[in-house]
Amino acid sequence: MNEFDLFSTELTTVSSTEVPMGSVNEPCLSQTRKIYEKHPDQSFDTKSINSPFRWPGGKFYARKIIESYFPTHQTYVEPFLGGGSIFFHKNKTKSYLNDFDEELINCYLHIRDNVLDLINILKDEIATKDRHSWYKNEFKPTNDLERAARYYYLNRTSYSGIMVDQNCYFGYGDKYSMRPENWPRQLLKNEAKLRNVEITNLDFEQFIYSLPFDQELFIFLDPPYYNADQDKFYRAAFTREDHHRLALCLKNLPKNVKFLLTYDNSPEVHELYDWADHATPHEWNYVISRTDDQKNKKKLKDGHIGERSKGKEIFFHNFKRQPQNLI
Numbered sequence: 001m002n003e004f005d006l007f008s009t010e011l012t013t014v015s016s017t018e019v020p021m022g023s024v025n026e027p028c029l030s031q032t033r034k035i036y037e038k039h040p041d042q043s044f045d046t047k048s049i050n051s052p053f054r055w056p057g058g059k060f061y062a063r064k065i066i067e068s069y070f071p072t073h074q075t076y077v078e079p080f081l082g083g084g085s086i087f088f089h090k091n092k093t094k095s096y097l098n099d100f101d102e103e104l105i106n107c108y109l110h111i112r113d114n115v116l117d118l119i120n121i122l123k124d125e126i127a128t129k130d131r132h133s134w135y136k137n138e139f140k141p142t143n144d145l146e147r148a149a150r151y152y153y154l155n156r157t158s159y160s161g162i163m164v165d166q167n168c169y170f171g172y173g174d175k176y177s178m179r180p181e182n183w184p185r186q187l188l189k190n191e192a193k194l195r196n197v198e199i200t201n202l203d204f205e206q207f208i209y210s211l212p213f214d215q216e217l218f219i220f221l222d223p224p225y226y227n228a229d230q231d232k233f234y235r236a237a238f239t240r241e242d243h244h245r246l247a248l249c250l251k252n253l254p255k256n257v258k259f260l261l262t263y264d265n266s267p268e269v270h271e272l273y274d275w276a277d278h279a280t281p282h283e284w285n286y287v288i289s290r291t292d293d294q295k296n297k298k299k300l301k302d303g304h305i306g307e308r309s310k311g312k313e314i315f316f317h318n319f320k321r322q323p324q325n326l327i
Contacts, residue, residue: 054161055083073218110148
């Protein structure tokens with residue numbers, strides 16, 4: 001067992017008395033800080049780790065395919081961070097991460113800057129339908145830390161991690177979901193990889209034009225699908241105009257900036273990017289959903305297993321893929 005695992009084990013055994021949601025349990029927090037500080041700094045800069053979030057349409061199952069396209073770069077950029085599966089998978093370089101979802105970014109910032117306080121709130125949680133309903137419908141955060149805790153709890157216990165209110169249904173299974181007692185361990189890994197990373201909450205165009213173009217930049221872009229059901233999956237809608245703004249923005253990038261863009265493979269997208277230097281279609285299987293589907297009232301115990309879906313995307317990039325990376 002390595003030092004990080006020892007720390008995680010100690011953390012989960014810290015006892016505490018019950019405190020109201022959002023209150024700081026000072027004795028518990030003090031113990032947690034001592035455990036955290038007595039173990040050496042753990043680096044995950046060159047390790048592939050999971051995202052802290054569940055994410056609809058995330059790129060977890062395409063990580064190796066996407067990574068095989070990556071060119072050499074000094075600085076990594078993501079304008080549409082979402083669940084961040086690619087960032088947490090790749091070897092870390094100087095990074096600029098962004099998303100337009102304010103609640104998501106607030107949670108990321110607390111994972112990066114305030115992870116022990118976030119863990120202190122979440123560490124005694126249980127994943128139940130009643131608790132999910134309380135967080136969703138009754139709990140009213142009074143500060144940014146409580147907002148982050150609410151967001152994290154609902155994301156980890158909602159069906160497919162969907163956070164749009166009208167489609168945010170309980171979807172947790174003990175056998176297939178990350179158990180609450182393991183949340184601290186995962187959050188600490190994510191905190192380690194997020195250290196010294198720039199995280200912003202901007203419109204993608206404002207974000208891209210604020211980048212230091214004098215550096216060796218590589219931009220990975222995974223925007224909402226052109227033909228996606230916006231109201232079902234995304235808290236911040238991405239309009240047809242936004243898709244056209246994105247295409248124009250990338251077309252006008254300085255020639256020294258490299259980008260890889262993943263999109264749904266559709267005629268509309270092909271037309272938008274008919275100027276791109278390279279376009280390659282890809283397919284991969286998404287995992288079968290193994291949690292209850294509360295919206296449609298289907299339960300695992302009754303034999304419900306979600307359908308396996310296939311990702312069909314097109315990759316656009318403005319650089320030649322390295323032969324040694326072909327898979």
